[in-house]
Amino acid sequence: MTGRLTCGVHHVGLTVPDLDEARAFFCDVLGFDVVGGAPDYPAVFVSDGDALITLWRAEDPSTARAFDRRANIGLHHLSLAVADEDALAAAWRKVSTHPGVTVDVAPQPTRPGSTTRHFLVFIPGGIRLEFATARK
Template identity: 50%
Template sequence: MAPLTAGVHHVGLTVPDLTSALAFFTDVLGYTKVGGYDSYPSAFISDGATMITLWQADAGAAPHNRRTAAGLHHLSLRVAGGDGALNALADKLQAAAGVSVEFGPEELKGMGVRHMMVQAAGVRLEFIAA
């Protein structure tokens, strides 16, 4: 049977602070805001290939725990430019406010690529050299 879908249109992330999440994606990663709603606080952002919707969580919402809650474990983003670009991004992320580096660029076991994992904007993000 042929797949009934054709890739990801967008990924929606609920974030604890929409303003700081939007700043992280636009100021640190270079995404562009392409829309959003005031009535259900959100921002739609894109890097030209992937669209992400950021949704404001209600006050007091518990942070997602990747080990004890079903749902998004992490979002993995491709970094164009290979290892050099990944290393440059790692330096930028380590210097960025509100970013916690879980592990720096390292070999992704058995995959032939390098990756890193961070906590930023209230979500767990992986960056993979492409």
């Protein structure tokens, strides 16, 4: 036994202003599948086969405040792994041109000298999402 009490991330829950728009982004753009939901909440659960993301609609989207990653405590961003440079380039082409996406950081190394490359965007609804080549 290592003393660790956990063995990875079970799922990530994101509150979004428009559930249909968020589901469409994850499923239609990224290729995730809907794997469940809670219509009374309302929520949709999506997965790429490895990551499970729960998308929860804000109770009142018209009064919900956007998260400020520099001022608030909470999820700074969600980072999704891609297999390699080719997959990162394909994700960049598809994601960066999607309506409602704002580019935060164009493809580049995560830090000087790193072999890991990434890019960051704000997806429709304002969630900050990173795509990074898988760690080796």
